[in-house]
Amino acid sequence: MARAYGDDLRKKVLGAYASGKGTLRQLAERFDVSYGWVRKILAAERATGSHRRVPQRRRPSGVDVDLVRRLIERKPDIVLRELREEMLGAGHAVSTAQLWRVLKRLNLRLKKSRSTPPSATPKPTGRGAGSSSKRSGGSRPKT
Secondary structure, three states, X not given: OXXXXXXXXXXXXXXXXXXXXXXXXXXXXXXXXXHHHHHHHHHHHHHHOOOOOOOOOOOOOOXXXXXXXXXXXXXXXXXXXXXXXXXXXXXXXXXXXXXXHHHHHOOOOOOOOOOOOOOOOOOOOHHHOOOOOOOOHHHOOOO
């Protein structure tokens, strides 16, 4: 995700506009920012009277991390779908993606199950090529 421009750039752009050093479009080009961003910060300054940006407020995660830990300790080979169902059964509606982020934050990783039988589908070879273990008699140069 892109980072927000700093307050120093906002202050420079708004100061240049206040001192009449160009139109919004000219200042956007001069400071290498978008015209829409310059309009937005000018409107924000007029509304609040400050050049400072409003800090972003992130909603805290609703996932009960302790419950996730307990469920994984109880059943270490649980898969995300099952973990989500267990959380739902405990009254916590949570998405699989959200659970994945929580597990990543807890430094837990998804491991392949060694007890799963191998796939019965053979691995494909490139463009129908045969095995490289046999040599075809027709491709040898004649002597």
